[in-house]
Amino acid sequence: MATETGKRAGVIGLGAMGFGMASSLVRAGFEVSGFDPSPAAQDRAHEAGIAPLATPEDVVAAAEVIVLSLPTAAHVEGVISAARDAGLLGADTAAKVIIDTSTSEAEVSRKLSAALAEEGHGFLDAPVSGGPAGAAAGQLSVMLGGDEKWVTAAMPALEAMAAKILHVGPSGAGNVAKLVNNMLVASHMVTTLEALRLAEASGVGAEDALRVINSATGRSAISEIHYPNWVLPRSFDSGFSTGLMRKDVRLARELAQSVGCAMPVADLVADLWAEETSGLKDADDFMHMGDPTVDRLSQKEDK
Structure with a gap:
């Protein structure tokens, strides 16, 4: 299915929060792929119109906007590192923006943002409030840290997932x-x-x-x-x-x-x-x- 630029989204981590955000993106007209290590989560995603892919790297390859909903900063670093090692976030690839909705660590977000910016990609720390119900309804509150350029690029996806979007400041400020x-x-x-x-x-x-x-x-x-x-x-x-x-x-x-x-x-x-x-x-x-x-x-x- 052909989609307009910026309308291919991926969600890595399809638990209660990630699934809700992915479903909100589907309702907003995004073509959404996703990954979760749980087969049950993958099956539920498929039933909701989210294309389940085999690895996080597959999601990064398929999407222009990638949403992370992961437990810790270490998980976020692992996903980004694997995607970079696979050549998916290099200077010779089309620009992507990563929206990290995890409650993470400011220094980790700043480090990832700087590294990806050198290759022409965006990274936003975007922790959310509102719980699974807010995620499912597209009514989250998002606290954003990152460069204005990437905030603008990510805004259609953010607006699909959230009722309140607060750009707090540079990278790490959202955390x-x-x-x-x-x-x-x-x-x-x-x-x-x-x-x-x-x-x-x-x-x-x-x-x-x-x-x-x-x-x-x-x-x-x-x-x-x-x-x-x-x-x-x-x-x-x-x-x-x-x-x-x-x-x-x-x-x-x-x-x-x-x-x-x-x-x-x-x-x-x-x-x-x-x-x-x-x-x-x-x-x-x-x-x-x-x-x-x-x-x-x-x-x-x-x-």
């Missing part, structure tokens, strides 16, 4: 903004849990306390969205794991150390989120941290 955001989310979960436990211990139910909080200055996305949708109904299925939250808090603290920024609250929050303190496994949905029926905050003092 920094996302880590700062997720550090706050981890902190808000702990402080909201603490507030609700105090309310309940003092005779005011969690739902009533939240009605007040969400009408006053103590509100946050955690109190307004997460608690009503996933904590109080006890579904605990937001689609974001405790392990990923721990990773993001760790990366935020490492970033703080690298720039000499004291983070005493983040340090405490990291201790509270640790498995030995919270009792949560990495695979548990991070909504479990907010369960007001479980006292996860006093266990640290009991040690």
Whole structure:
């Protein structure tokens, strides 16, 4: 099928987020290919009109815009390295732009961006917020770092996947903004849990306390969205794991150390989120941290 320039997209990583973004690209008229190591994910992609390919390199070869939805910066580096070794991102190949939606590391993004720019290709750090539901609906928020030239080139794909696109600054800026955001989310979960436990211990139910909080200055996305949708109904299925939250808090603290920024609250929050303190496994949905029926905050003092 012939497509207009810029309309061939690829998605590497077809989990809950990647599949949703790929599906949004299909709806927007892109010809979409994809790769995931899971055969089940590949089959689901095929059923959704996404062409499953055998390797990440095949996706890079087929697409003009490549979206990465991968667990860590090391995975991102591995994909880019393999594509470069295969001659797919050289100076003699047509320009491609890579949109890395992973919550990654600013220094890694800067390094990859500089290396690819020398060969005439673009790399944007573009971590997202909105979860699997936002990805599936094309309603994500994207925090962009990178050169304006490549932001413009990637904009049609970004607009297909996101409702809010915030170009924060040069390469790495998107990663920094996302880590700062997720550090706050981890902190808000702990402080909201603490507030609700105090309310309940003092005779005011969690739902009533939240009605007040969400009408006053103590509100946050955690109190307004997460608690009503996933904590109080006890579904605990937001689609974001405790392990990923721990990773993001760790990366935020490492970033703080690298720039000499004291983070005493983040340090405490990291201790509270640790498995030995919270009792949560990495695979548990991070909504479990907010369960007001479980006292996860006093266990640290009991040690």
